[in-house]
Amino acid sequence: MQNIDKASTMHSRSWNLVFLVWVLATSGTVISLFFSEIVQLPVCVLCWYQRIALYPLVIMLPLGLFPFEVNAIRYAMPLVIFGWLAALFHVLVVAGLIPEAAQPCVQGVPCSETHFTLFGFLNIPVMSLLTFTLIGLLLLMAKKSFTRTSTQTV
Amino acid sequence: MNNKTLFISVAALIGLVFIGAVAIYKSQQSTSVASELLPALERIDAPVKGGKQAKVTIVEFFDPACGTCSQFYPLVNNLVKKYQGKVKVVMRYAPLHQGSNDVVKMLEAAHLQGQFWPAVELLFANQQRWVEHHVSNPTSALAGIKTLTLDHEQLDRDWQSSKVAKTIAKDIQDGKTLKVRATPQFFVNGKPLIIFGYDELAKLVEDAVSEAY
Numbered sequence: 001m002q003n004i005d006k007a008s009t010m011h012s013r014s015w016n017l018v019f020l021v022w023v024l025a026t027s028g029t030v031i032s033l034f035f036s037e038i039v040q041l042p043v044c045v046l047c048w049y050q051r052i053a054l055y056p057l058v059i060m061l062p063l064g065l066f067p068f069e070v071n072a073i074r075y076a077m078p079l080v081i082f083g084w085l086a087a088l089f090h091v092l093v094v095a096g097l098i099p100e101a102a103q104p105c106v107q108g109v110p111c112s113e114t115h116f117t118l119f120g121f122l123n124i125p126v127m128s129l130l131t132f133t134l135i136g137l138l139l140l141m142a143k144k145s146f147t148r149t150s151t152q153t154v
Numbered sequence: 155m156n157n158k159t160l161f162i163s164v165a166a167l168i169g170l171v172f173i174g175a176v177a178i179y180k181s182q183q184s185t186s187v188a189s190e191l192l193p194a195l196e197r198i199d200a201p202v203k204g205g206k207q208a209k210v211t212i213v214e215f216f217d218p219a220c221g222t223c224s225q226f227y228p229l230v231n232n233l234v235k236k237y238q239g240k241v242k243v244v245m246r247y248a249p250l251h252q253g254s255n256d257v258v259k260m261l262e263a264a265h266l267q268g269q270f271w272p273a274v275e276l277l278f279a280n281q282q283r284w285v286e287h288h289v290s291n292p293t294s295a296l297a298g299i300k301t302l303t304l305d306h307e308q309l310d311r312d313w314q315s316s317k318v319a320k321t322i323a324k325d326i327q328d329g330k331t332l333k334v335r336a337t338p339q340f341f342v343n344g345k346p347l348i349i350f351g352y353d354e355l356a357k358l359v360e361d362a363v364s365e366a367y
Contacts (some may be wrong), residue, residue: 019157
């Protein structure tokens, strides 16, 4: 009996973590749409790649939350890793660590330019990298706490 | 709290914050260009059409390769005609398309021979012949401009001259100052067109005319 109680609280811990990831992804989506559609900052190619990784999470994670389905974490991971890599590349481009020639986005909106900076260092690519890092870590924690529960109950 | 209620309330909260942020942003957006930026709207000798004494000035930042600019061309002409003598339009170069930098130099060279309007009309009308996949082909554009009656040798000399390059650089700089990121971008007596559209532009001009006359 005690075991089952413990299992369900661990279960709900896992649920809470995935829910938190959904909150992060949704906030990120809304903020990025606010900057592009309302403030009308230009969206460069690399930003689009990160959006491709972020936006689907808003739709697919709730499907894994109701009812709770741990596989959702597995399905979300490739997107998160892809988005994280794109964000890392973008941050390096902005920082000037990746040379002009290696950039995929010379035409149209240059990705090396940033239009918005908070507290002197927090530009949009950095925010994106932080978000993807946090999302990835939370998903790993959710997965871990779920596996722990499962092995305990068996 | 049960999980579903939690989910729905957080979703609603995010939605409300978004709507609130939009409302705050819109209410804070200024309807006119900051006074220290106003000089960036003007350049002496920029191509002008309309009444010389007109009190209403439409400044249009444009790219000859831009499809929307081409669609707006007759509409802007209509506005100038509708308020005969009261409205003029000033054209500023914003070569945002790849390859357009040379094409606007050719336009400016045509302008030096007093042929800006026929040249821009020709380029807009035949965009499909010299713009491919949003990339300008300056050679085809030049061939097009040369079908007009103007001094060809003078045109060739002028468009590659440093004088014309300076003019274009000034327009690009002013565009940056005014945060022109898309074409066409309109300013009517210093007020930017915030919501893009022909009706919105017509309204902005109408208001400026009734204010000035």
